[in-house]
Amino acid sequence: MASLIAVVVAHDSADALPACLAALAAEHVPAIVVDNASRDASAAVAEAAGARVIRNPRNEGYGRANNRGVRAAETAGHVLVLNPDVLLRPGAADALLEAAARWPDAGLYAPRIVEPDGRFFYQARSLLAPYLTNPKGRLALPEGDACAPFLSGACLMVERRLFLDLGGFDEAIFLFYEDDDLCRRVADTGRALVHVHEAVALHGRGRSSAPEPGRVFRTRWHQAWSRAYVSRKYGLPDPSFSGLLANLPKALLSALVFRRAGIERYGGSAAGAWAALRGRGALEREGLR
Template identity: 35%
Template sequence: MSASTAPFSEHSGSEQSGAHAAATVSVVFVTYNSAAVIPAAVASVPAGCDVVIVDNASPQGTGWYNEISRPARLVEMGRNAGFGAACNAGARAATTPYILFLNPDARLGPDTMETLLAAARLYGEPAILMPAIVSEQGRLMRKEGTIFEQVPRSARLKPQEIAGDYCTRFVHGAAFLVSRAAFFDLGGFDEGIFLYHEDDDLSLRAIARQVPIIVVPGAQVVHEGGGSSTPGLRQTFRINRFKQQSENYVRAKYGRPRSRLALAAKLVGGCLLAALLANPHRVMVRAGKLRGVFDPPARQGG
């Protein structure tokens, strides 16, 4: 991991007009029952920028579309095709040189777009640019390695140690800017992954192609990270089953499988401990992963 010596001032401020940004970037959102958060996310996009919202057949519908505060194009998938497939559809619908993928529960800071675009000009192509992603409480949210090279929290850069832009080895799917050409040259998101770890897979392909992944701390995105609602036990089970299915898929794809029996034994032990502690949420987390361990590493259903 290397650090850039480029100071924030080289690509901060508003050198790029809103009109130029509009001609340069499409912001792609993927929604699934996102009515409670998507209006604020769309409102954070600079005026004039192209906005593409891809809906994965939300059961709650898309009635919110007529209530958002600015023009946006709606792409309806017709089925829950998965996060990666919907992102690819949004990228195909975009016609601008750059794409900013943004989660519907995230909001751009006031100068984030201009700062990321200035960084793209500074570092050239191809490159993947990520803003600093912070929680509602201001806590820096990041991961610095893929599932094959996880970096423990104790070894990650501390906020006070970050003196400028720096390279990392993980693309956080919640928010990143990339040229449309570079995204498709990398193959886009793997549509064999329904949900979770699709950003690990994109990171691994970027690393293999020596495409730099650069964090630009001068650009910020506020990410709720699911804080708006707490999933029930059934949904917790389902989410963690999907996570394990995706991990199975990625590990099989890169020839890095884990022993299913060893993992299953660990998860069974975790279930029993959580049950003894009367923690049903942790029971469902481990039970969902345990079920996913024995699912085939194949295309997941919606």
């Protein structure tokens, strides 16, 4: 059994994949690339790098594609879920596995994710955190390994059996908040989420996919819809109505002054909130159900 297999979901990620897969190979971590109907050479690039490639005939979304990859990693004890624009630094994979051996009762493990400006990502609270709630959002960056309220889906490690037993990522979500939801379900089992400080990964943030027309509108739609979905799922106040009120006037004003960026940004948020209020699903929008 392989101790660790990486799962990388690609969508128009040909530019980012070579460095990501090379870093995994340097760490002796085999990779499964799930290609979400890329229009570029992502699948061919991944195969040339030695990765096993699973081709989805259409874009299935982040969570659904990752679930398919994890199910395919049949020989793995642990799986490492990471974005194509994430590069493991030397020793990161071993540090994550050592943390899992040190705290076997924990549920999720994530490296110190370093952003392009040199700062490292650490989210001090989560909308869904049932513990370590930090309501004032006080940011105290860890100086070593620490329990966390949230670990980013950009790069995290989990025991494969636990992931599958929990049902993987929620497949009703196409994009956004699926990592918050997974963190919540892991925490609800009584397992900790562990920030592993000595494991370092570089994050390109925003370089996972090539730009495409309408991307901002689509992104904002799913952000608004997914926030409403997970809020309802865990009995939190539904933000849809307030989100609609906040964004619709800005979208209309942007339309009046022919400001395309504002139409996409605020119009996407308003449309996602409106869809959530109407009971329309994210998969329905994407033609997946």
